[in-house]
Amino acid sequence: MEKWIGRVALVTGASAGFGESIAKRLVEHGMKVVGCARNIEKIQTLSESLKGAKGTLTAIQCDISKEDQISAMFEKIKKDFGGVDVCINNAGLSYNAPLLSGTTEQWRHMLDVNVLGLCICSREAVKSMKERGVDDGHIILMSSMSGHRVVPNASHIHFYAATKYAVKALTEGLRNEVCEMKSHIRVTAISPGMARTEFTHRLFADDIRKAELEYGDCKAMTADDVTDSVIYALSAPTHVQVHDILIRPTECPY
Numbered sequence: 001m002e003k004w005i006g007r008v009a010l011v012t013g014a015s016a017g018f019g020e021s022i023a024k025r026l027v028e029h030g031m032k033v034v035g036c037a038r039n040i041e042k043i044q045t046l047s048e049s050l051k052g053a054k055g056t057l058t059a060i061q062c063d064i065s066k067e068d069q070i071s072a073m074f075e076k077i078k079k080d081f082g083g084v085d086v087c088i089n090n091a092g093l094s095y096n097a098p099l100l101s102g103t104t105e106q107w108r109h110m111l112d113v114n115v116l117g118l119c120i121c122s123r124e125a126v127k128s129m130k131e132r133g134v135d136d137g138h139i140i141l142m143s144s145m146s147g148h149r150v151v152p153n154a155s156h157i158h159f160y161a162a163t164k165y166a167v168k169a170l171t172e173g174l175r176n177e178v179c180e181m182k183s184h185i186r187v188t189a190i191s192p193g194m195a196r197t198e199f200t201h202r203l204f205a206d207d208i209r210k211a212e213l214e215y216g217d218c219k220a221m222t223a224d225d226v227t228d229s230v231i232y233a234l235s236a237p238t239h240v241q242v243h244d245i246l247i248r249p250t251e252c253p254y
């Protein structure tokens with residue numbers, strides 16, 4: 001991770017779960033991390049707790065479903081830090097929204113955050129790298145095992161799975177486009193299975209019983225387990241592009 005010391009990483013959805021863990025680890029590795037979310041108090045608290053670490057954490061409020069807010073965030077990063085070297089597209093969500101009874105509004109919001117927000121941030125990050133002549137940047141897309149298989153008894157997340165299947169296509173598409181540019185910018189997807197974060201609690205709108213049922217009997221992964229995969233991809237030699245990491249709880253059958 002030495003090459004990333006002093007470089008700038010944007011982590012979307014840094015107020016909870018994977019994003020919080022990733023932001024913390026990157027600061028410990030000496031990066032200047034910008035963490036964004038709609039609720040930035042937790043990022044500010046994390047930033048305070050990291051005073052004295054090798055790197056820094058700055059919170060920016062940004063709703064990834066709103067393009068004007070994304071543009072404003074990239075402008076602020078340009079002004080304060082020069083630009084983005086690593087973009088971790090982590091913000092994402094699912095509603096309990098089956099294909100036969102979910103609302104259009106729920107589906108549209110998942111598309112806006114999980115797909116469009118991720119595309120806009122990736123485009124703006126590559127633009128930022130190009131205008132500064134950064135040839136070794138890294139785009140990370142937080143996908144899911146739900147982008148690789150459809151769990152038959154989990155109708156509440158079928159639309160969510162579709163957004164993550166989109167991320168699978170976008171990973172390959174982005175890789176092709178940066179390759180065509182003759183750039184060494186790398187693109188990596190991370191595809192975790194079940195991990196303990198706020199994700200299922202939000203999915204079931206804080207119905208703790210339903211959220212806990214989702215984990216079943218298997219020991220879920222932690223956010224830190226997923227962060228390990230991000231660090232692996234970022235620290236691979238420059239000529240090695242880790243394309244997609246599928247990481248699942250050992251005990252989980254699906």
Ligand SMILES: NC(=O)c1ccc[n+]([C@@H]2O[C@H](COP(=O)([O-])OP(=O)(O)OC[C@H]3O[C@@H](n4cnc5c(N)ncnc54)[C@H](OP(=O)(O)O)[C@@H]3O)[C@@H](O)[C@H]2O)c1
Pocket residue numbers: 012013014015016017018019036037038039040062063064065090091092093094113142143144145191192193194195196197198199200202
């Ligand atoms: N947990 C799992 O089992 C699992 C498995 C596979 C993949 N994933 C994926 O991993 C990513 C992170 O999930 P997680 O488990 O860490 O979930 P989480 O604990 O619920 O955290 C989600 C993060 O995304 C942010 N976010 C949500 N909507 C946003 C928006 N409109 N604008 C900006 N930020 C937004 C949240 O911040 P605010 O609410 O403050 O905005 C929060 O920081 C997601 O893409 C998810 O699909 C999760």
